[in-house]
Amino acid sequence: MIDLSMLNPEQLQPTLDTEGVVVVSAGAGSGKTRLLTYRICHLIEDQKVDPSNILAITFTNKATREMKDRIASMLPNQADKVWISTFHSMCVRILRENISHIEGYNRFFTIYDTQDKDKIITRILKSHENMDESIKKKVLYHMASLKNEGMSIEEYQRLNCADKDIEDVMTIIREYTQQLHLCNALDFDDLLTKTLELFKTCPDVLAYYQEKFRYIHVDEFQDTNTVQYTLTKMLCDKYGNLFVVGDEDQSIYGWRGANIENIRNILKDFPHVKVYKLEQNYRSTKTIIETANKLIKNNTARIDKTLWTDNEQGDKITYYSASDESDEAEYVARIIANKIREGYDYSDFAILSRVSALTMQFEQKLLTYNLPYIVYGNTKFFDRVEIKNTLGYLRVIANIADNESLARIINFPRRGIGSTSIEQLLNLSSRYQVSMWEILTHPDVYDIKNALKHKIQPFVDLVTDLQQKLDTMDLVDFVSYVVKVARIKEEYAEDTEENLNRKLNIDALLENINSFAHNNENATIYDYLESVTLESSIEQDDPDDHNKVIVSTVHAVKGLEFKVVFIVGCEDGLFPISRALDSEEEMEEERRLMYVALTRAEKKCYLVRAKSRFLYGKRQNTMESKFIREMGLSQPQVQRVRDFQWENFATQTTTATDTLGKFKINQQEKKNFQEFQIGTMVSHIKFGIGTIISIERLGDTSYAKIDFVGLGVKTLALNIAPLKIVK
DNA sequence: CTCGAGCTCTTTTCT
DNA sequence: AGAGCTCGAG
Numbered sequence: 001m002i003d004l005s006m007l008n009p010e011q012l013q014p015t016l017d018t019e020g021v022v023v024v025s026a027g028a029g030s031g032k033t034r035l036l037t038y039r040i041c042h043l044i045e046d047q048k049v050d051p052s053n054i055l056a057i058t059f060t061n062k063a064t065r066e067m068k069d070r071i072a073s074m075l076p077n078q079a080d081k082v083w084i085s086t087f088h089s090m091c092v093r094i095l096r097e098n099i100s101h102i103e104g105y106n107r108f109f110t111i112y113d114t115q116d117k118d119k120i121i122t123r124i125l126k127s128h129e130n131m132d133e134s135i136k137k138k139v140l141y142h143m144a145s146l147k148n149e150g151m152s153i154e155e156y157q158r159l160n161c162a163d164k165d166i167e168d169v170m171t172i173i174r175e176y177t178q179q180l181h182l183c184n185a186l187d188f189d190d191l192l193t194k195t196l197e198l199f200k201t202c203p204d205v206l207a208y209y210q211e212k213f214r215y216i217h218v219d220e221f222q223d224t225n226t227v228q229y230t231l232t233k234m235l236c237d238k239y240g241n242l243f244v245v246g247d248e249d250q251s252i253y254g255w256r257g258a259n260i261e262n263i264r265n266i267l268k269d270f271p272h273v274k275v276y277k278l279e280q281n282y283r284s285t286k287t288i289i290e291t292a293n294k295l296i297k298n299n300t301a302r303i304d305k306t307l308w309t310d311n312e313q314g315d316k317i318t319y320y321s322a323s324d325e326s327d328e329a330e331y332v333a334r335i336i337a338n339k340i341r342e343g344y345d346y347s348d349f350a351i352l353s354r355v356s357a358l359t360m361q362f363e364q365k366l367l368t369y370n371l372p373y374i375v376y377g378n379t380k381f382f383d384r385v386e387i388k389n390t391l392g393y394l395r396v397i398a399n400i401a402d403n404e405s406l407a408r409i410i411n412f413p414r415r416g417i418g419s420t421s422i423e424q425l426l427n428l429s430s431r432y433q434v435s436m437w438e439i440l441t442h443p444d445v446y447d448i449k450n451a452l453k454h455k456i457q458p459f460v461d462l463v464t465d466l467q468q469k470l471d472t473m474d475l476v477d478f479v480s481y482v483v484k485v486a487r488i489k490e491e492y493a494e495d496t497e498e499n500l501n502r503k504l505n506i507d508a509l510l511e512n513i514n515s516f517a518h519n520n521e522n523a524t525i526y527d528y529l530e531s532v533t534l535e536s537s538i539e540q541d542d543p544d545d546h547n548k549v550i551v552s553t554v555h556a557v558k559g560l561e562f563k564v565v566f567i568v569g570c571e572d573g574l575f576p577i578s579r580a581l582d583s584e585e586e587m588e589e590e591r592r593l594m595y596v597a598l599t600r601a602e603k604k605c606y607l608v609r610a611k612s613r614f615l616y617g618k619r620q621n622t623m624e625s626k627f628i629r630e631m632g633l634s635q636p637q638v639q640r641v642r643d644f645q646w647e648n649f650a651t652q653t654t655t656a657t658d659t660l661g662k663f664k665i666n667q668q669e670k671k672n673f674q675e676f677q678i679g680t681m682v683s684h685i686k687f688g689i690g691t692i693i694s695i696e697r698l699g700d701t702s703y704a705k706i707d708f709v710g711l712g713v714k715t716l717a718l719n720i721a722p723l724k725i726v727k
Numbered sequence: 728c729t730c731g732a733g734c735t736c737t738t739t740t741c742t
Numbered sequence: 743a744g745a746g747c748t749c750g751a752g
Contacts, residue, residue: 060741088742115740115742188742255740357738385746498737534742555740577739593740617743734748 001076002045005021007038008029014243014276015039017668018047018215021270023238023263024245027307028292029283030601032245033063033559036217037070037194039243044078049079052547053389055213055235058086059220059253059536062376063559067219083213087228091195093695094209095133095186101202102194110399110528111533115383117187121671122406123426125174128425130588131172135165139172146173148257150196150227153177165341182433185400185510192227199234210238219560221246221266225257233269242270252555252593254586281307283561283602285314291605291631292598297628299588319570319633321608321624325361333365335606336549339564346372348563350550352597354575357552358568366549376552382532386492386502387509391532392524393482397466401435405688410440413491416455437463458607462486475517475525481509552596565601567594570609570625592628607633682723 007015011031013040014024026032027257043049046325049269058064063277064084072079083090092111112120121140147154156171166276186194199206216236218224221244223300224232236242244266251260272432281289296302322328336349340629351362359375359557366373369549381387389412395405407426413418428446440445440460443453460486469481483489483506492499516531517523550562569575576590597607607628612621628634676682680692695718 065739086742110742174733191742212742252740256742415728416728420728574738579739614743728752730750730752732749732751734747737745737748 002038002041004038004042004490006701008066008280010276010278010280011035011038014274015042017274017276017477018043021240021242021273022244022276023221023266023273024243024276024278025303025305026245026247027281027305028247028250029277029280029561030280030307030598032247032278033070035247035278036219036243037074040071040082040215040217041074042709044075044082049215050081051078053074053212053214054082054217055090055215055219056082056084057219058084059223060556060558061089062217063557064089066559070212070229076649081147086534087224087231088191088532091191091231092530093694094195094205095191095198096201098198098205101198101205104173104181105184105186105194108184108399110183110395110402110405111191111530112180112183112185112187112404113533114188114406115490116185119178120179121172124179126170127427128168128171131168135168135172138165139169139176140164142166142169143173143176144189144257147193148225148227150193150230164455165324165709178433179403179430179635181529182401182435184399185404188548191225191527192231196231196234196317199231203636206234207238208578209235211563212238216243218244219246220247220250221254222251222260223256223258224262225259229259229265231261243713249299249305249556249592250596251594252558252589254589277305279307281599282311284309284599285311285603287314287316288598288605291317291633291678293597295591295598295627296595301585301588308505313697315604317605317607317631317633320609322608322610324612325358325444325614326365326567328608329361329365331608332362332568332606333369333371335566336371336564337364337369341372343644344563346549347547347548348558349566349567350552350557350564350600351561351568352554352557353567353568353601354554354577354593356553362551366551370716371549373551374548375547376550376556381505382507382589384502384505385560386505390483390488390506390509390527393466393486394479394529396463398510398529399435400463404437405428406436406440409486410456410459411584413487415459416429417452417459423604464581470525475523476510476514478511478525483510517699521589546687554593557600558596561600561602563602564604564606565597566606566608568596569613569615570607570628571622572625572647573623574613574615574625575625585620590625591703604659607631676718676725682706682725 004012004015008031011034015035018039024032024035025034029173035489036056040054043054044051056067056068064086064104068079068084071082083093084092095109096107099107099109103683111660118140121136122133124137125131125139131222144157146153149156153157153170153173157166158165163169180190196635199209213235216232218232223246232242237441246263248260254260265716267275284292289307289311293307303603318329322331332351336344336346339349340346351359363373363375380443382391389408392405392408392412395402396409400406403426407422410422410425425436425439432439432446439457448456465485466482470478471597473481489503491507507542513528516528520527550557550560554567567575573581575594576587580586580590609624609628610617610622614620623633676692676695678692678694682690682692693706694705704718
């Protein structure tokens with residue numbers, strides 16, 4: 001029996017209500033994930049439902065992992081059999097099994113990312129001399145919305161015939177579709193629409209999954225788009241057991257086609273639907289909930305719902321207006337350092353920002369203060385050209401029809417095949433509707449000039465060799481082999497800092513693959529490529545990552561919670577983002593985003609802004625975020641200064657004994673400071689041995705510039721950095 | 728075909 | 743500011 005005593009009556013009812021369509025409108029922190037996990041465990045353990053008959057769809061990979069872990073901790077042997085995944089990975093799994101029913105596709109299809117998509121469209125646009133590249137935006141927009149809505153090209157064109165460019169736009173979309181078809185490739189949106197197409201054209205396949213998924217759960221339902229909702233409806237058509245959880249106030253994916261209307265649609269589409277409401281918050285203090293409510297009330301387009309809590313009133317929300325971005329980061333890092341001394345864990349803190357570009361400042365300061373951290377949603381690594389190119393080899397081996405990747409690696413490392421030749425090859429490919437590989441391997445058939453032919457041959461031999469070696473090696477060995485025989489590092493032989501970096505990145509990639517293989521037994525290149533494309537960040541399940549400060553965008557921490565949350569960059573134009581300033585609709589989404597950010601906090605929330613910020617290569621004065629005003633946190637200048645001091649000395653003003661304890665520590669440290677002088681040799685846990693080259697006093701803290709062997713100069717705060725003097 | 732100088736554009740967010 | 747891209751010279 002599953003012990004359901006952890007659930008309150010509000011949560012218990014929908015947990016036990018296992019049959020039919022159930023909608024739960026669950027406010028932030030109302031125990032939605034707990035409800036979902038208990039319900040699934042209850043189905044398996046008490047209702048004796050076979051775990052392989054249960055589907056649970058979450059919105060991000062992080063949420064997937066979280067739910068898997070939770071279920072595994074309750075039912076260790078059963079969790080693996082439940083399908084827990086995002087819509088996208090569910091569709092990939094279904095398509096890998098069944099896509100051969102769609103003419104021209106096979107199970108080794110490649111998933112094209114946004115960059116691939118962009119490149120293809122640009123190329124197609126260029127091939128049409130009469131078309132202006134300025135319609136590219138329109139193409140992307142229309143293509144996204146037609147796919148999000150799950151419409152056919154014809155249907156969409158009929159509905160949008162008013163647009164004067166629609167003919168051209170549709171021509172490009174058609175050619176793009178044809179191109180992907182030729183390459184046995186699907187883009188992100190295709191994963192959903194092709195699954196829909198498959199279900200529509202192959203009743204057998206649909207019937208199989210309808211039979212399989214007797215109990216379907218969808219988390220974050222407010223963020224589903226039309227195709228996702230259609231897929232869900234089709235899947236539950238046989239057994240009719242659908243359980244969705246959502247919160248309108250947390251809908252933050254409008255830009256991806258999310259349709260809040262789906263919550264209302266479900267009430268229309270299923271007449272016997274049962275609706276539950278969870279309004280009690282178990283996560284946050286009264287202060288945080290009151291502030292969040294105050295903020296979200298400014299949105300007009302919402303069903304009125306008021307979150308409440310029995311938790312303590314808690315600390316006031318602190319608003320700090322820093323002088324610039326360095327001060328902003330300094331402020332945050334200091335507070336964390338102080339609280340760590342009070343006994344907090346690193347993982348109790350999250351630094352949240354609207355845009356990922358802001359994280360660097362914080363990384364630097366956290367490093368200075370020796371606070372371990374992890375950055376979420378950091379896609380940059382896989383965007384590097386050396387990484388893309390190396391992975392290009394894997395993609396070509398995985399799917400030889402993948403023109404995009406083939407074009408990427410045919411001259412990497414350099415083989416004297418320039419862009420003109422590549423263009424030519426791609427043109428032939430689309431003219432004859434054969435893959436580029438087909439042309440490369442039959443140069444005479446396609447009239448390839450001798451000079452080019454001779455350059456192509458070694459490349460063809462290389463790829464052929466790799467194809468043959470694939471089956472004889474495991475993932476890790478194979479990739480090392482690729483790097484070796486393709487002579488990838490030789491491309492970066494010249495001894496420059498940039499080249500050194502690129503080589504280090506390739507090593508990091510090998511390391512990443514190694515740890516992937518470690519975490520996923522018998523992983524193939526297909527598995528690895530899939531995880532790389534579908535997951536935006538690098539985190540593998542590294543046990544070292546568990547106790548670290550989180551630095552993240554707000555989007556990426558949806559569904560997570562932290563004791564202390566810092567929301568940084570609270571400025572008009574940044575949060576809310578500038579794009580939203582002249583659109584009420586987008587402004588409401590920004591407000592929901594701020595609401596999500598606030599409600600991540602359990603105990604304490606800090607809102608921070610920089611009065612002056614360096615952005616777009618310029619230093620600019622900023623305006624306080626309008627949300628600060630809406631939350632009633634604007635303060636006169638003097639008040640802010642006092643607040644800051646209070647934070648800094650918080651550790652000394654709490655209780656008498658505490659003060660004494662901290663005071664002692666400070667005295668101790670002060671004494672030590674004098675031993676640090678210019679020229680002193682020191683050792684640091686992370687950076688190793690270094691020499692102090694300067695010491696600067698700023699307020700109550702001394703900062704030393706230290707030249708670390710092999711690492712260069714770093715600035716560290718002497719009272720905090722773990723430094724030892726080397727004799 | 729390759730390289731370098733000069734130009735542009737950047738920053739939404741995740742799959 | 744810094745990366746990525748375009749264009750012209752070798």
